[in-house]
Amino acid sequence: MTRVPQTTPSRRRAGRIALNAGLVMFIVLYAAIVLFQPTYLEPGLFMNFLRRAAPLVILACGQLYVILTGGFDLSMGAVATLVVLAASILINGDPEITWAVIGVLYGMGIAVGLMNGLVVAFLKVPSIITTLGTMLLVNGLALAWSGGAARGDLPDNFRNLGRLVWRDVPGLGTLPVAVVVLVGFVTLAWFGLNGTVYGKRALAVGDNPRASELAGAPVAATRIIAFVVSAVSAVTAGILLGGFSGVSVNAGEGLELQAIAACVIGGAQLLGGRGSIWSATFGALSLFALFTLLNLLGLPQAFRDSIQGVILIAAVAVTAWRRRRRT
Amino acid sequence: MTVSPALSMTGISKAFPGVRALDGVDFECVAGEVHAICGENGAGKSTLMKILGGSYRPDAGTIEVAGRAIHFTHPRQAAEMGIAIIHQELSLLPHRSVTENIFMGREIVRRGFLDKAAMHRKAALLLKRIGAEIDPRTLVSSLSIALQQLVEIAKALLLDARILVMDEPTAALDERDSRTLLALVSTLRREGVAIVYISHRMPEVTAIADRITILKDGRKVWTRRADSAPVTEIVRAMVGRDLKEFYPPAPVSPPGKVLLAVAGGNNAALDEIAFEVRAGEIIGVAGLEDSGKGALASALVGDAPFAGGTMMLGGKPTALRTPRQATAAGIGYLPGDRKREGLALRQSVRDNALLTLRSMAGLFTRPFKGALGNAKIDETLRTMDVRAADFGQEIGTLSGGNQQKAIIVRWLEQASQILVFVEPTRGIDIAAKAAIYETMRSFADSGRGIVVVSSDMPELIGIADRVIVMHQGRISGSVARGAGEEDIMNLALGLSGPALGRTVA
Numbered sequence: 001m002t003r004v005p006q007t008t009p010s011r012r013r014a015g016r017i018a019l020n021a022g023l024v025m026f027i028v029l030y031a032a033i034v035l036f037q038p039t040y041l042e043p044g045l046f047m048n049f050l051r052r053a054a055p056l057v058i059l060a061c062g063q064l065y066v067i068l069t070g071g072f073d074l075s076m077g078a079v080a081t082l083v084v085l086a087a088s089i090l091i092n093g094d095p096e097i098t099w100a101v102i103g104v105l106y107g108m109g110i111a112v113g114l115m116n117g118l119v120v121a122f123l124k125v126p127s128i129i130t131t132l133g134t135m136l137l138v139n140g141l142a143l144a145w146s147g148g149a150a151r152g153d154l155p156d157n158f159r160n161l162g163r164l165v166w167r168d169v170p171g172l173g174t175l176p177v178a179v180v181v182l183v184g185f186v187t188l189a190w191f192g193l194n195g196t197v198y199g200k201r202a203l204a205v206g207d208n209p210r211a212s213e214l215a216g217a218p219v220a221a222t223r224i225i226a227f228v229v230s231a232v233s234a235v236t237a238g239i240l241l242g243g244f245s246g247v248s249v250n251a252g253e254g255l256e257l258q259a260i261a262a263c264v265i266g267g268a269q270l271l272g273g274r275g276s277i278w279s280a281t282f283g284a285l286s287l288f289a290l291f292t293l294l295n296l297l298g299l300p301q302a303f304r305d306s307i308q309g310v311i312l313i314a315a316v317a318v319t320a321w322r323r324r325r326r327t
Numbered sequence: 328m329t330v331s332p333a334l335s336m337t338g339i340s341k342a343f344p345g346v347r348a349l350d351g352v353d354f355e356c357v358a359g360e361v362h363a364i365c366g367e368n369g370a371g372k373s374t375l376m377k378i379l380g381g382s383y384r385p386d387a388g389t390i391e392v393a394g395r396a397i398h399f400t401h402p403r404q405a406a407e408m409g410i411a412i413i414h415q416e417l418s419l420l421p422h423r424s425v426t427e428n429i430f431m432g433r434e435i436v437r438r439g440f441l442d443k444a445a446m447h448r449k450a451a452l453l454l455k456r457i458g459a460e461i462d463p464r465t466l467v468s469s470l471s472i473a474l475q476q477l478v479e480i481a482k483a484l485l486l487d488a489r490i491l492v493m494d495e496p497t498a499a500l501d502e503r504d505s506r507t508l509l510a511l512v513s514t515l516r517r518e519g520v521a522i523v524y525i526s527h528r529m530p531e532v533t534a535i536a537d538r539i540t541i542l543k544d545g546r547k548v549w550t551r552r553a554d555s556a557p558v559t560e561i562v563r564a565m566v567g568r569d570l571k572e573f574y575p576p577a578p579v580s581p582p583g584k585v586l587l588a589v590a591g592g593n594n595a596a597l598d599e600i601a602f603e604v605r606a607g608e609i610i611g612v613a614g615l616e617d618s619g620k621g622a623l624a625s626a627l628v629g630d631a632p633f634a635g636g637t638m639m640l641g642g643k644p645t646a647l648r649t650p651r652q653a654t655a656a657g658i659g660y661l662p663g664d665r666k667r668e669g670l671a672l673r674q675s676v677r678d679n680a681l682l683t684l685r686s687m688a689g690l691f692t693r694p695f696k697g698a699l700g701n702a703k704i705d706e707t708l709r710t711m712d713v714r715a716a717d718f719g720q721e722i723g724t725l726s727g728g729n730q731q732k733a734i735i736v737r738w739l740e741q742a743s744q745i746l747v748f749v750e751p752t753r754g755i756d757i758a759a760k761a762a763i764y765e766t767m768r769s770f771a772d773s774g775r776g777i778v779v780v781s782s783d784m785p786e787l788i789g790i791a792d793r794v795i796v797m798h799q800g801r802i803s804g805s806v807a808r809g810a811g812e813e814d815i816m817n818l819a820l821g822l823s824g825p826a827l828g829r830t831v832a
Contacts, residue, residue, distance in 0.1 A: 194694075195693065195694075196690060196691050196692065196693065196694065197685040197686075197688050197689075197690065197692045197693075197694050197699070198690055199694070200674075200678055200681070200682075200685050200694060201685055201686060203671070203674055203678070204671040204674055204678065204679075204682055204685075204686075207671035207672065207673050207674055208667075208670065208671045208672065210667060210668055211662075211667070211668050211669050211670055211671055211682075212671065212682065212686070213649075213650055213651075214628070214630065214650045214660050214662060214668055214669070215650075215654070215660075215682045215683045215686060215737060216650055216651045216653075216654030216655070216682075216683045216686045216687055216741075217651070217682065217683075217685075217686035218651060218686065269673075273671065273673045273674065274673055
């Protein structure tokens with residue numbers, strides 16, 4: 001560029017601050033963890049940290065798509081639960097059909113995402129209500145199907161996606177499969193937002209759907225795609241969760257709210273129009289680092305929900321304050 | 328003048344990061360006077376009024392109201408001192424009744440209960456005083472913009488406002504309602520209210536103002552009595568140069584082939600619409616507020632489509648049911664309410680200019696390449712003279728004129744054949760207006776067509792090659808270039824029938 005801009009470009013600056021805020025917060029929190037437990041500096045333990053954080057990061061990336069377009073997806077936790085229960089029922093101990101079942105799981109997820117998207121786009125039901133309904137519906141179906149209690153076991157080849165760790169990988173030492181899935185998913189999500197016109201469309205639709213429609217944007221399709229991506233991320237996270245913790249009827253409980261919190265902490269704006277894949281990724285890593293820290297401090301599990309609430313409010317307040325100061 | 332001014336602001340300065348918004352501005356307004364403030368966008372008018380209203384605190388300078396120095400820290404204090412500001416964007420609650428809005432925060436209470444009867448009575452009195460025929464029980468959302476504005480004024484009068492600031496009060500009004508409003512301003516002046524009047528419309532300012540103050544780049548240029556300030560001098564002071572040729576000249580060559588032809592078009596708001604747009608033509612659409620001129624624009628761009636009739640685009644019958652279809656067919660829409668319908672305010676200038684191109688591209692098109700790349704769009708934005716420190720900055724920070732230019736770029740990039748403008752220069756300063764008119768003319772001269780819907784009569788007469796006039800959802804006639812405001816007004820009021828007025832349709 002030969003032109004010298006007179007002032008710093010405010011939008012790009014905002015993006016950079018958001019990136020830095022999430023990243024800085026993560027580094028600070030991780031440093032605090034290391035202070036208590038220096039072993040976390042070892043590559044092996046860092047990889048393990050990433051492995052356990054993978055489902056939340058993946059969910060946050062999916063949720064980000066919906067948040068950018070100006071909505072919420074509250075049904076992702078329920079979809080993750082459904083995935084775990086359905087996998088155990090469908091596979092039923094037969095490792096031969098694992099991959100086919102995974103295909104079916106993605107099919108179910110896409111169906112849920114399509115339903116959310118179609119209802120929001122065409123029936124004009126606010127997404128918070130639509131996905132709340134879907135959450136109850138999917139949870140109920142999953143419970144009824146499983147008979148109210150977890151049954152069956154997941155075969156090793158399914159569980160390995162979440163828990164297998166390759167050892168002696170050159171340059172890295174250990175490498176969990178979940179981390180490969182994590183990097184792959186974040187890369188794809190990044191490509192979707194930055195490598196195609198979809199990302200800019202989503203931002204415009206989230207910022208002002210009416211203006212976007214009048215400018216010729218396919219508003220309905222943009223919204224539907226966001227819900228489908230979100231549901232696909234929930235299926236992916238569900239598969240990893242099944243590997244970690246086995247079959248349970250509350251495998252995905254509360255994850256949707258954690259994913260929303262992660263996006264917001266990372267700097268994405270609720271109701272759309274601002275945010276990047278990095279806000280979701282580093283927001284989720286920060287949140288997970290916080291959970292880990294609270295565990296190390298020996299605080300009761302219940303406490304972390306309260307802290308999460310406080311952080312969420314603080315994150316939104318700080319964003320709002322910064323924006324007000326700029327005007 | 329020996330009267331002590333109702334309002335006097337002395338040496339007001341205010342700086343924002345990087346911008347000196349006001350620099351030692353003096354301003355005063357006496358009771359029973361209309362004092363107009365003119366200036367381009369960004370001249371500091373709004374900042375000055377926000378300081379008066381208590382929204383901003385000045386860096387330097389003093390404010391005196393009725394001879395008493397005051398320091399506001401909150402807008403409510405300004406209201407209590409009898410300062411009422413009526414903003415361009417109205418601040419009424421749409422789902423509440425007129426009475427509830429007028430008494431918002433100041434409800435009459437008897438024995439702990441709202442005294443609705445008393446409030447309705449008092450509201451009716453206030454409305455009567457300003458000559459508004461509104462039932463105080465109706466919901467605000469069911470009122471036209473013009474009537475809502477009157478409610479806003481009634482609300483100000485409830486507080487017994489001694490100083491009334493009106494920020495572009497006629498921007499959203501058509502000719503007839505504007506006249507009513509100006510009559511009301513005269514009434515209030517007779518009652519001894521000091522009125523600060525901000526407007527871009529020169530005829531209004533010269534008609535209503537007793538004194539005129541010009542602001543430019545945060546400084547006061549001069550304050551003069553209105554009778555010693557002809558429009559040419561006002562304009563020169565505002566823009567710092569003469570605007571000899573404000574409207575571009577008429578085209579030399581006759582219009583070409585028919586681009587768009589509508590016959591028998593109707594829907595809920597429109598009836599028997601028939602007209603055509605030829606290559607090289609700018610067609611104006613005039614009419615009063617609910618005449619259907621807005622509905623015509625919506626129908627052309629597929630937002631509220633025609634239900635019946637035929638529409639031919641380039642000779643081929645076409646049905647446009649969504650804005651996306653209209654966009655694909657080569658029709659671009661530039662809405663009057665840019666903030667609500669035209670812009671994604673938190674996105675960059677570039678993103679807004681590229682919105683349509685990106686929307687029409689295939690989903691997996693790579694952004695940032697070719698026509699979607701920064702270099703190409705920056706080039707076009709520079710050609711259009713969109714002024715921004717950086718095209719990556721949020722478009723919400725730009726002036727109205729630059730925002731409108733960015734929207735024009737959006738449709739130029741899409742290579743649209745027909746542009747539908749609604750109120751193309753609403754809230755846009757004079758210099759940018761001239762640039763937008765010039766762009767419109769050269770767009771048409773390159774063999775494309777424009778339909779421009781406007782409430783600004785001089786604008787239509789100046790820019791359009793032909794003006795079609797609407798009345799109650801129908802085209803009541805059309806006038807050729809060179810016709811006067813009277814001709815259009817008669818058609819708009821339905822005074823001369825279709826048979827009389829229709830020349831070319």
